[in-house]
Amino acid sequence: MSDRSNDMIPRTPLGGTEPRVDTHGPVTLTEVTNTAIASFASRLGQESTAQDVLAKFLGTPVPEAGRAVFGDALGAFWTGPDQWMVTAPHTSHEDLAAQLVPLANGSASITEQNDAWCRFDLLGDGLADVFERLCPFNIRACSGGEATRTSIDHLGCFVVVADPTHIMVMGPRSSAGSLHHALMTAIRSAH
């Protein structure tokens, strides 16, 4: 591949050149673009091999149903039986999916999802008050390490709880504007 030319300037999901940051009350909403994502789905009959491959790559056991794990750089959350989303910094792992394919060696189907999702991180106190206006995921029962698929303003999203003061929302990238609007509206309503 040729060197990166200087006219291939990436845009954020919200359309800017820099991630957007909004603060209202105790909550800061940040557009996060430095995330590479690969879906990792075990092949039929090779579930335990695939699980071992992923655990070795992550350096931790794979997350159980409804859970997420976070390492220094790598992370993963459960998305269905024997399937996960694997995350890493985009700057260092833009080719995350390509890295995983040879490791899996046919035990898992891996698909690049880097730009399929927009990601917004909510940081601060009172996040449960925000999320109870967004989705049925019971944030008050979360202590960190939970992940779920839910619907926010008609958008299918992943909600991943790092800890009660740091929650990540991943939604369809093309609707980043609508999702951002929904999040900001809930933050303003709650605080």
Place this chain on the structure above:
Amino acid sequence: MSQTNRLNGGLINRDRPMSFKFDGKSFQGYEGDTLASALLANNVRLMGRSFKYHRPRGPLTAGSEEPNAIVELRSGARKEPNTRATTAELFDGLTATSQNRWPSLAFDAMAVNDRLSTFFAAGFYYKTFMWPAAFWEKVYEPIIRKAAGLGSLSLEPDPDSYDKGFLHCDLLVIGAGPTGLMAALTAARSGAEVILADEDFALGGRLNAETFSVGDQSASGWAASLVGELSAMPNVRVMPRTTVIGAFDHGIYGAVERVSDHLPVPADGKPRQILWRIYSKQAILAAGATERPIAFEQNDRPGIMLASALRSYVNRWAATPAKRVAVFTNNDDGHRTAADLHAQGVKIAAVIDTRADGPVSRDYEVLQGAQVSDTMGRLGLTFVKVQLADGSERTLECGALGVSGGWNPNVHLASHQRGRPTWQDDIAAFVPGDALPVGMSAAGAALGHFSTHGALQSGVDVATKALDVLGITSNRPTLPEAEDAPINVTPFWHVDGAKRAWLDQQNDVTAKDVKLAHQENFTSVEHLKRYTTLGMATDQGKTSNMGGLAIMAELAGKSIPQVGTTIFRPPYTPTAIGTLAGRSRDEDFRPVRKTPSHTWAEEQGAVFVEVGMWLRAQWFPKDGETHWRQSVDREVSQTRKSVGICDVTTLGKIDVQGADAATFLNKIYCNPFAKVPVGKVRYGLMLREDGIAMDDGTAARLAEDHFVVTTTTANAVGVYRHMEFVRQCLFPDLDVQLISTTEAWAQYSVAGPNARDLLQKVVDPEHDISNEAFPYMACGEISIGGVRGRLFRISFSGELAYEIAVPTRYGDALIRKLVAAGEEFDAVVYGTEALGVMRIEKGHAAGNELNGTTTALNLGMGRMVNKKKDSIGSTLSEREGLNTEDALKLVGFKPVDPSKSVPAGAHLMTKGDKVDAAHDQGYITSACYSPNLGHHIGIGFLKSGDTRLGEIVRLVSPLTEVDHDVEVVSAHFIDPEGDRLRV
């Protein structure tokens, strides 16, 4: 005249006076007042006119069960009709208007209806407006609409916003009276997650309206201290102003929190109301009970109200409707009202007790065994006529009459899932039956325990049982001392012989109307409701249903439980449609999907169109172009002449991987896929199980075990869902994994004779995209400016064309790079209109042709349905009826007169045939003006169309006055051999 009926005491804040207006007149009240209590304090009893007869009415109740005091609250866009003055919390600057009257509340011209009441008895609509039928829409309905009805809408958009939210708890306690408070305390101290919701702004229920003590505190003081304790506990969410409106499946409850209704306008960013969906493991219905009236002659005059309401106004709001009042009761609770009012200095004209053995008083007269036989006072009560036990009559002067016919437990939520309440003789009322919603128990007055002690005890007991189910050990609080008096009710529903004794004051239904319904054989309780309108409208008969049932039971010679109740349905109290809509309104009705080139397209002044939720550029107007056709014709012509670029990201992309990926696609598509070589794309047609065409697209084989399937924009979600269904349910033994990558890649079509030359400038130099190295239907990985990408040589326009994809974040950069590289070719960027024109010119089917009724055969792709393999829909596509000789076939049409159009939707007739459905030959599905051919063209389905090329048929559209001749031609207007694709 300022608050002449205001008494001492009460739970109002006299340090916070508030001004408000009713019907344009200014008044003062206090914080803690409702609109009704403040008006009564100002000696205003007349608050509305009734629905049918426009009779003057005042508040019957002091709560959400109110049928009469219905007003339009606020003004302008925030005006809300049909709002109960009895629950409207007073705020400074509140304005309210009475409704259903003209020209004024005191003089209402439509009150003439009351004089004509003989004609307006139950069922009068059904009997009167039967004929002539044509009169209904033009004459009768407009008159009825004008005369009847409740408030009027502002017809302006609602300026407020509404949230929807989700709450979770171990125990939901519905109602914060003595029962609910005690139940919540029991559960909270035991460590359960508790939600305590009450519709009132002051929690405590009846405790706020009573003078007795609980423990060593006043009843209201005890309630306040308990609310204080509960509010401070982290495991309790205390929700005042929150009405639980419905009990739904699996312990889910709907609740409306009125966040800002007590404020002039909501705070910035805050909703007016929130519709909560509460997920509870257990729920306790502690909704209390509603007092019921007694029907007697002229029992609807302003000033006549429920005895408990009278007591609430005096005790809680320090407001009396009159200085001199009487009480009419069939139970001991009515006497409590008289005693409390007497203690507050209100003169008691007498207590009229239907029982001969009721209590007596030293402070005022009690007329035992007596009944109210009539009342007087045009716009407000002045006198009541009483028939004494000995048959003699007496007239009492009074401005208010408290009526108590006993209490009905509020069983509504217990019956929301069709569980029938059961009759309890000792209280002569229905209580929740056995079949409650899952996880719900009733307690306190809602279960028929009417004394305060009984309520407190019941709260603890029922909470303990609920905790037991949850596996939580109950930490039972000590019960405070409280009154434990029985109600001693003797059923008494109506005074005999009354001509106009109102049962349902909201709908003007009298005891006589029920008799008429019975006489005309509308004896089923549901028929009674529909025939008389008893129990309809905003109050849903909370004060009237029981009276109606009792009279029907009497007439039918049945018991009340034998007559039964109507079905209880959510919502418990009226709920604004805006609350149900939440944030999903106007531009937020649904999410917007933007393409990677959206920002660039906006910069070009593109005109956008919604496709599904996507905003796609429809065309890109240039300076001087005043009509869309100019832009579209230019985009089409320039693409065919040189090169055009189009954002095709919106087409669905589904990643299909696994050892059985090819086998899977062989099932999904009717044409074969097993042998598609790696690095090649194949067009595919998907059929539904019933053999009808579902969607078309391409599948690119990136590796032996890896395909990328494309779908049409509109069907992306449906196809993905279908594929998941096939994978999980039909062929779970295949090793195949699916994931959508629609959003992950920005994809552009580059089409036209100069497409390759343009692309060669854009892709990195190490990639050979010559015809030899990258032939038609090739696909592969590529890089653009060092960014990894994908290239597909596929064409929708019929030109030499490619689709090039990069990760979405580089989509904006790529469109700019393509446009810059295209300058030397005069490249255009084209929108969906030009895309549509070119595919019609090429004869490609799209959504208009894949319309859910057409088969592969109809589309001219019958031979694609491979018979050597089994694929979804292939067998049923062989059905006889789908394969008749005269089956519809997709063909092209051009007008015989080149100046004519070929409008889509027009139908085709054989020349000389009659124009009717029996002779219909087919229809046009897609049409456009072809700038390349210089006239309009169309494609569509014609019976045996493939054998009729050259025939002139008649194109008709009677509705749009189209009737001219078109020639049947091949659907492929441009390059029918496909030479351009392969150069």
